[in-house]
Amino acid sequence: MTCLDIDKQAYTYGQGFIQDLDIDRSSSYILKDGALHDYSGYDLIWIASLVPNKEDILKQIFETNPKAIVAIRSVDGIHQLLYEPVDATKFHKVACEEVGRTIADSFIINSTILYTYKQ
Structure with missing residues (x-):
């Protein structure tokens, strides 16, 4: 799972949440505008x-x-x-x-x- 967020405060909270819950570390949380991401x-x-x-x-x-x-x-x-x-x-x-x-x-x-x- 990859999460994108453009809001710095939401990103900070979300990244901490993902780190706490993602046991196998297969998820990432990225501070980025979704309109600029490659979804291939x-x-x-x-x-x-x-x-x-x-x-x-x-x-x-x-x-x-x-x-x-x-x-x-x-x-x-x-x-x-x-x-x-x-x-x-x-x-x-x-x-x-x-x-x-x-x-x-x-x-x-x-x-x-x-x-x-x-x-």
Whole structure:
């Protein structure tokens, strides 16, 4: 697992968390903008709901790895008071298509939208 974070404080906390829990040391935590990363070695990429530049990151993902599946955390209904929902209209410049979606319920706050490269 590789985690990217652009926020220095979140990176510091996340890196410590990963170091404490990653027994076999197979995970890494990198301070980097996801829009600048090479995703060629990844099959599945998760984008957190609070990531600000999702469109730029999606574009970079599919430019470096058109076979990737991207899961973006979003939110539905009343839970929009806690998190910002994904605005897929911002993805019109990205060659991608929605291929699946989970729906939140009374026990789960976030939903997840799955995207693949659109040829």
